[in-house]
Amino acid sequence: xxxxxxxxxxxxxxxxxxxxxxxxxxxxxxxxxxxxxxxxxxxxxxxxxxxxxxxxxxxxxxxxxxxxxxxxxxxxxxxxxxxxxxxxxxxxxxxxxxxxxxxxxxxx
Numbered sequence: 280x281x282x283x284x285x286x287x288x289x290x291x292x293x294x295x296x297x298x299x300x301x302x303x304x305x306x307x308x309x310x311x312x313x314x315x316x317x318x319x320x321x322x323x324x325x326x327x328x329x330x331x332x333x334x335x336x337x338x339x340x341x342x343x344x345x346x347x348x349x350x351x352x353x354x355x356x357x358x359x360x361x362x363x364x365x366x367x368x369x370x371x372x373x374x375x376x377x378x379x380x381x382x383x384x385x386x387x
Contacts, residue, residue: 298348305345308338 312334319327 298345298352301341301345301348304341305338308334308341312338 312331315327315331315334319325319331
């Protein structure tokens with residue numbers, strides 16, 4: 280059976296498709312916010328600084344659906360146990376706490 284790529288239901292309900300599409304929004308909004316902020320600092324226009332703020336706010340808000348769809352897509356590709364996800368997330372604070380990152384000697 281062949282899947283119709285133009286069927287809206289197929290596109291919206293594919294487990295991996297949403298993350299691939301949504302990830303571009305926070306990235307683009309952040310880059311645009313930085314550009315507006317640099318231009319606002321250069322031209323001393325408060326309206327551009329406000330625009331940069333709202334772009335950053337939209338980027339922060341749009342991160343939550345991206346995170347949710349990314350975890351769903353990861354779960355669809357590789358079955359993860361809850362402990363595996365906690366281990367991945369917990370590895371970063373331990374590395375930042377001075378235990379070294381990727382085999383590098385710790386600062387302490």
